[in-house]
Amino acid sequence: MLELQKEIRSCDVLVVGGGIAGLMAAIAAAEGGAKVIVAEKAHSLRSGDGVGGNDHFICYIPQVHGSLEDFMKEFKASQSGKFSDDCIQRVFAQRSFEIVQDWLKWGIDMKPHGDWTFLGHAFPGRMRIHLKYDGKNQKAVLTREAQKRGVVIENKTPITEFLTDDSGKIVGALGVDVSKETPSLKLFRAKSVVTATGSVNRLYPGIVPGAMFNVPGCPANTGLGMTAAYRAGASIVNIEMAGASAGPKYFARAGKGTWIGVLRTSDGKSVGPFVTQPTKELGDITSDVWPTVFTEKARDGSGPVYMDCSGISQEDYEYMLWAFTCEGDTSLVEAMEQQGIDLRRHMVEFGGYGATQLDRGVQIDEHGATDVPGLFAAGDEVGNFGGHVAGAATMGRIAGESAARYAKAAEENNYPVEQHPVVAERLTFYSSLMERENGSNWKELNLTVQQLMEEYAGINHVRSGTMLSAGYKYLGDLRERALNEVACANSHELMRALESFELLEAGRLICLAALERKETRANHKRSDYPFTNPLLNDMFVMVKQVDGKPTVSWRHSR
Amino acid sequence: MPPVINPKKCVACGKCALICCMDVFGPTEPKTVPLVRYPEECWHCRACVMDCPTGAIEMRYPLTHTLLFRDAPGTLKKEGM
Ligand SMILES: Cc1cc2nc3c(=O)[nH]c(=O)nc-3n(C[C@H](O)[C@H](O)[C@H](O)COP(=O)(O)OP(=O)(O)OC[C@H]3O[C@@H](n4cnc5c(N)ncnc54)[C@H](O)[C@@H]3O)c2cc1C
Ligand code: SF4
Ligand code: SF4
Numbered sequence: 164m165l166e167l168q169k170e171i172r173s174c175d176v177l178v179v180g181g182g183i184a185g186l187m188a189a190i191a192a193a194e195g196g197a198k199v200i201v202a203e204k205a206h207s208l209r210s211g212d213g214v215g216g217n218d219h220f221i222c223y224i225p226q227v228h229g230s231l232e233d234f235m236k237e238f239k240a241s242q243s244g245k246f247s248d249d250c251i252q253r254v255f256a257q258r259s260f261e262i263v264q265d266w267l268k269w270g271i272d273m274k275p276h277g278d279w280t281f282l283g284h285a286f287p288g289r290m291r292i293h294l295k296y297d298g299k300n301q302k303a304v305l306t307r308e309a310q311k312r313g314v315v316i317e318n319k320t321p322i323t324e325f326l327t328d329d330s331g332k333i334v335g336a337l338g339v340d341v342s343k344e345t346p347s348l349k350l351f352r353a354k355s356v357v358t359a360t361g362s363v364n365r366l367y368p369g370i371v372p373g374a375m376f377n378v379p380g381c382p383a384n385t386g387l388g389m390t391a392a393y394r395a396g397a398s399i400v401n402i403e404m405a406g407a408s409a410g411p412k413y414f415a416r417a418g419k420g421t422w423i424g425v426l427r428t429s430d431g432k433s434v435g436p437f438v439t440q441p442t443k444e445l446g447d448i449t450s451d452v453w454p455t456v457f458t459e460k461a462r463d464g465s466g467p468v469y470m471d472c473s474g475i476s477q478e479d480y481e482y483m484l485w486a487f488t489c490e491g492d493t494s495l496v497e498a499m500e501q502q503g504i505d506l507r508r509h510m511v512e513f514g515g516y517g518a519t520q521l522d523r524g525v526q527i528d529e530h531g532a533t534d535v536p537g538l539f540a541a542g543d544e545v546g547n548f549g550g551h552v553a554g555a556a557t558m559g560r561i562a563g564e565s566a567a568r569y570a571k572a573a574e575e576n577n578y579p580v581e582q583h584p585v586v587a588e589r590l591t592f593y594s595s596l597m598e599r600e601n602g603s604n605w606k607e608l609n610l611t612v613q614q615l616m617e618e619y620a621g622i623n624h625v626r627s628g629t630m631l632s633a634g635y636k637y638l639g640d641l642r643e644r645a646l647n648e649v650a651c652a653n654s655h656e657l658m659r660a661l662e663s664f665e666l667l668e669a670g671r672l673i674c675l676a677a678l679e680r681k682e683t684r685a686n687h688k689r690s691d692y693p694f695t696n697p698l699l700n701d702m703f704v705m706v707k708q709v710d711g712k713p714t715v716s717w718r719h720s721r
Numbered sequence: 722m723p724p725v726i727n728p729k730k731c732v733a734c735g736k737c738a739l740i741c742c743m744d745v746f747g748p749t750e751p752k753t754v755p756l757v758r759y760p761e762e763c764w765h766c767r768a769c770v771m772d773c774p775t776g777a778i779e780m781r782y783p784l785t786h787t788l789l790f791r792d793a794p795g796t797l798k799k800e801g802m
Contacts, residue, residue, distance in 0.1 A: 209740040209768040319744075344748050374785035376743065376762050383742055383764075414765075414786045431794035473793035494765040498782045504790050512789040655747050655759065 165594045166347040168340065171580060172317070174200040175570035176563070177336055177353035179322045179388065181207030183552055184542030185359035186305035187262070187559030188531075188566065192357070193312035195567030200351065201314060202338050204321040204360075204383055204658070207306045211361050212381050212417070212543065213552060215491025216298035219283055219420055220273070221553040222263050223256040227279060228290060231256060237290045242451040243522065243549040245685075246401045246703070248721040251548040254529045255557050262556045263294060269304050272297040275489070283446055284420040287437055293420070297489035298552070318342075320349055321658050322387060325356055325395040325538065326583050333395070333537030334578035337586055339593070339657060346597070346654035348590060352580050354570040355537040357562045359555070360388035362543040363520040366666050367621055368613045370415045370516050375609060379408050379417040379516050380543075385662040386669040388544035389524040393672060397533040398707045400526040400546035402669075403676035405518035405622050405686050407454040411470070412514035414498055418490045419450055419513070423483045424472035424506075426450060426513065434460065434468055441472075443479045443486075450513065455686070458515045458623065469510035480507055518622045518686065520669070522549030526705060531562025534707075537573070539566045547703065547720075592646075596660055602650025605660035611641055612667045620674050625690040628678060635674040642667055672713065676704045679715045723763035723780055724770065728754050730777035737769035737778060745769075 176192040178185045181203030193199045203210060221238065228234045234256055238244045244252070267273040273296045274280070281291035309316065319342035326335040335352040361384030369377045376382045393399050410419045423446045427433045434456055435449025447470075450456060460466035472483065483506070487496050504511065525533055525540040526547050532539055541562040542555035550557065580586065596602075618624060619634025645664070651657040682696040683689050701720040706713055724737065724745065731754045738746035738755040745763045746755040765786065770778045 205742045205744065206740045209766070209772065210742045214742050214766045214768055215771070318739075341744065342748060371785045374761070374783070376764055377785055378764075381742055381764060381766070382762070383744075412789050414782075414788050427794075429791065429794075467789075469791070469793075471793050473795065491766070493771070494767040494780060494782075497767070497780060498765075498786065499788060501782060502788055502790075504788060508793060509790045510793045512791075653747070655744055658744070659762075 165590060165597060167581070167586070167590055168347050168349050171350045171352050172200055173352040174198045175354050176357060176566045177202060177351050178357045178359060179336065180211070180359040180361060181316060182211030182359060182361055182542060182555070183213045183301070183305070184555035184559030185357065186309050187556045188357040188359060188541055188563030189309045189314045190305070190312055191560040191563030192567040193309070193314050195564055197567035197570050199314045201309065201316045202320045202322050202336070202351065203316060203318050206318040207316050208303055210302070211384060213298065213301055213491070214381065215493060216301060216489050217491060217552040218296060218298060218486055218489040219293040220263060220296050221292050221550050222259040222294040223292070224260050224279055227281065228292070233290060234292060237292050241284065241292065243551050243554065246404050246522065247548045250529050250721050251527070254561065255548065255550055255554055258561065259553055259557050262560060269308050271301050271304050282444055284448065284451060285445060286448055287445060298491070299489055321661070323391070323661055324585055324589060325358070325391045326580055326585060327395050327535065328578055331396055331535065333535060334576055335580040337589060339654070339661070341654040341658050344653050346593070346657045348593070350580050350586065352576055352578065354573045354576045355539065355566040357539045357541060357566050358388040358392055358525065358544065359540065359542045359559060360384060360544055363389065363666070363669050365609060365662070366520060366613065366669060367517045367616050370514060371413050375606070377413065377415050379410055379415045380521070386520070386665050388540060390665050390668040392525045392533060392535070392538060392540065393706070393708055395535050395538060396708060397535045397538060398526040398705045399524055399672055400703050400705045402520065402523045402546060402673050402706065403680050403687055403704055404523060406521050407622060407686050408516045408519045409450050409454050409457055409513055410516065411495065412512045414495060415516050416492055416495050418492050420446065421483065421486045421490045421492065422446060422470050422472065423475050423479050424470045425474070426456070426468050427471050428460065428465055428468055441475055443482050455515055457513055467512045470513050471510040472506040473508060473510060522546065530565040531558055532565055537569060593657060596649055596651045596657060599650035603645070603648045605649060605651065605656060605663045608645045608649055608660065609663040609666060612638065612663060612670055615641065616670045620670065620677055622686040622688070625688045626677055627690045631674045631678045635671055638667055638671045638674065672706050675713055675715055676706050679704050723760050723765055723783065724757055724778050725781050726754055726757065727777045727779070730775045732775055734774060736772050736774065740768055740772055742766055742768065
């Protein structure tokens, strides 16, 4: 049997995930007077999507943008503005500048050009809402600011379950200590939990199928927030509306807005109408608007599609290389150098990376609260709001404030978490994975989940009622086999195996939601309902566990 | 193996293994050069290279991460470029 550590870590607010949203939530909760612990799978100094930096921060500055309504119009038209509740978007917009000013004060360079400068991700002649910044040191700065306020960070601690009492309110969480070769279990007692574990990666095959970790977003983010919140009773929303990401082939990496170039086919024809002479003020926004352009052009025979930066000025070229370093894309720059690629002469092929679940998942209200008492969520794992790094930072702060307020008002938490039935059950399950001999490696499970998702619920094939229900069944069958066959040799493998099980659960929920949406909309293409149903405009599908069973329902966007 | 550690430069401080977002090195032994145990799980974030105090780490980009490129048609070429 694996060891269940004796020490129970107690706090008012447990933050799950030390990424952008999690660290901002921790800082806010500590400022609100709460005792805060962050449980982070890797290490908060360098983890998640913001590991090496980001460079565009959506921000509303009244003096720059004028009325909130004008800003909102542009925000809703942007790639992160879809499938969100208006009430949350407004709260975000109104508090985004406050975060920018704090980040600047704390030492993140929000003004690399000396003044507030909005560049990139914009349409010609329209308002720009992406503040250009240099986020290289953001994780180190946020970690330091959290620690200054007394936040305790438990690194190498992936959380695997949120614990609730009989009334359904949060009482703690269970995690695995992966800092040593042999794993042990860690228990947390908390009045409230803020979940901030990022998006769901490794759910669909990568751009090079054998290379599972060649994905645009951090492959350590595998959907724990969404699946654990679902098990705790939270509603999950918009998960059938997969996004499509794109970027350089075959080096999958987010950050396409940093490229200053034109997307063209090999004969030099540009594929979009937006720019002919790109500059740092205005790159080609075609792939934000039409992210499937690459697969579509390849399919109709007019591909491949390239990012051509050769026409830009030397000044803009140097600017772009610098911007890649702010964005955390230094590896891309180094890989190009090693391959002898000079963007002044060469154009790099871009391709679609397949489905993404970014900004699809846990449902929150404008205070960051889920419908489970004591459970709050923020960042890329939220399903009814998206704002990428800015959204994660701003809503992270709001969720942290709310969690601290909730904890202050809550009664003393004396729940004996060590006796929670989920803990005993999980301890037995994880131990069985560690004790099994000659079992299946976690990769077999992860790869099979990916294949099923691609073929039965992906966006490169059409979806249909029969395929989705088959996919749901097959994932269930796979789970039964895997429960009895996966074997792990050490803490690292246990972490990966549990991630693979998480992915499987996320996939099942996606199948259910996709079955419910009987229409074709954006990347959700149903061959049995090949039209967009206007009655479903602004309607969201929610999945929630009731009496141990998934139930699906609809609501209007708010 | 994506990160390659030069044992002559490494001072065995353990930082790379501590901060790696993918646990590519796994748990380390104190005062030994970390092993790159799970190279195929590297996300190539380059954090280990940036944070190594002695510049002991270099990245080798695998063939599965090959960038595809060709000469630009030059329709937009400006003077002097
Ligand atoms: C290369 C790149 C460039 C980008 N550039 C931009 C940009 O310029 N502008 C922009 O707006 N956005 C950008 N993004 C997106 C932006 O980084 C994300 O939107 C943002 O980081 C989301 O914050 P988050 O806190 O939700 O997730 P993350 O910052 O990814 O944090 C999630 C954290 O949770 C941890 N975790 C995961 N599972 C568990 C678990 N079970 N238990 C405990 N911890 C767990 C992870 O290790 C990680 O630390 C970029 C992304 C990438 C990859
Ligand atoms: S590049 Fe990033 S993922 Fe790869 S070993 Fe270094 S820190 Fe880990
Ligand atoms: S960070 Fe550099 S010096 Fe420290 S253990 Fe790693 S390779 Fe060695």
